[in-house]
Amino acid sequence: MEPSEKQVPAAWPDDSLSRFFALADYNCRAASLNYPKIYTVIQHVNKLFERVQETLEQDDKQVLLIPRFLFIRARSALLAGFRLAMSGQIPETYPVYRSAIEHAWYALHIAKDPAPPQRGEIWLRRGETEAATKECKIEFKIANVRSTHEEFDPFEASHVRQVYEGTIDLGAHPSQLSLFSAFHQEEGKGQIKYAVGILYPAEYTHLATVGFGTGLAVSILRIFALIYPERFTIMGFHAEVDNLLAETQKTFASLTA
Numbered sequence: 001m002e003p004s005e006k007q008v009p010a011a012w013p014d015d016s017l018s019r020f021f022a023l024a025d026y027n028c029r030a031a032s033l034n035y036p037k038i039y040t041v042i043q044h045v046n047k048l049f050e051r052v053q054e055t056l057e058q059d060d061k062q063v064l065l066i067p068r069f070l071f072i073r074a075r076s077a078l079l080a081g082f083r084l085a086m087s088g089q090i091p092e093t094y095p096v097y098r099s100a101i102e103h104a105w106y107a108l109h110i111a112k113d114p115a116p117p118q119r120g121e122i123w124l125r126r127g128e129t130e131a132a133t134k135e136c137k138i139e140f141k142i143a144n145v146r147s148t149h150e151e152f153d154p155f156e157a158s159h160v161r162q163v164y165e166g167t168i169d170l171g172a173h174p175s176q177l178s179l180f181s182a183f184h185q186e187e188g189k190g191q192i193k194y195a196v197g198i199l200y201p202a203e204y205t206h207l208a209t210v211g212f213g214t215g216l217a218v219s220i221l222r223i224f225a226l227i228y229p230e231r232f233t234i235m236g237f238h239a240e241v242d243n244l245l246a247e248t249q250k251t252f253a254s255l256t257a
Contacts, residue, residue: 020199024087027201031086037251038210042082044247045217048240049075052221055235056228063116066123067107067227074103074220078213085209088201091178093209094171097216101164104223105145111227112148152226160219166212181205207255214248 012018032039053075056068077100084093106123113119119139126136138144146164149157171178182200186193218241225232232238 023199024089027088027199028083028086031088031201031206035207035210035255037254038207041214041244041248041251042210044244045214046079048221048244049078049217051235051240052224052232052237055231056224059228059231063113063120064111064227066120067111067224070103070107070110071224074100074107074224077103078217078220081213081216082210085206085213088197088199088206090181090200090205090209091171093213094167094178097213098164098167098172100216100220101160101167102142102145104220105142105149106140108152108223108227109140109145109148112152149223149226153222156219156222160223163212163216163219170212207252211248211252214244218245 012022053072056071059068077096081093081096081100084090084096110119110123122132122136122139125132127133142164146157146161149160169175169177170181179196182197182202182205184195184197184200186195221237221241225237
């Protein structure tokens with residue numbers, strides 16, 4: 001929902017929570033201005049997801065309805081990840097990135113059901129009874145949904161598995177890497193002070209986390225291309241992805257040179 005001119009909110013009050021929200025917003029805007037080429041890449045990613053979403057809305061196959069909704073959730077998770085990364089809340093970005101992968105894997109697992117709509121019904125009935133919840137947990141455990149990806153695109157599945165493990169190492173689970181990515185040490189007057197930041201947009205981790213997300217976005221799109229091959233072909237998806245990859249590689253190479 002976008003505010004109208006009459007709905008513009010008042011300034012944040014002066015308390016610690018409000019200052020946190022205000023600083024997060026400020027960091028997002030500052031990052032877009034400090035790294036305009038990277039922000040352009042993110043805009044390109046979002047535009048491509050918008051086009052795919054519009055294309056999938058034309059698909060009338062009932063068996064693919066849940067995967068279509070899961071595409072929106074995967075896109076939303078990526079946008080949330082980019083927002084966290086731009087704000088400087090780096091370790092917290094990776095659980096959201098992991099969620100995007102899981103939404104895509106769940107969508108593929110349901111779409112490639114050999115006896116539809118069995119998997120979709122199992123997923124929808126989670127929580128109805130203890131038995132239904134247990135069945136859903138078994139059917140949709142990560143090893144199962146990942147193996148479906150491996151069956152239909154083993155090369156990309158191997159890459160996404162590495163990315164998935166990377167999200168866990170970098171913050172999706174508590175880890176030393178996630179802790180020390182926002183760690184600062186100061187020495188003086190015979191004392192050592194340690195601080196763990198919440199909003200900590202150090203340039204290297206800042207850029208690396210956004211770059212991680214742009215690569216992940218391509219992988220998410222490729223998973224959904226397995227579900228809707230005709231729709232993706234009609235929209236010229238493969239050429240779009242090639243252009244996005246070339247833009248991403250050129251942009252990040254210029255910043256790290």
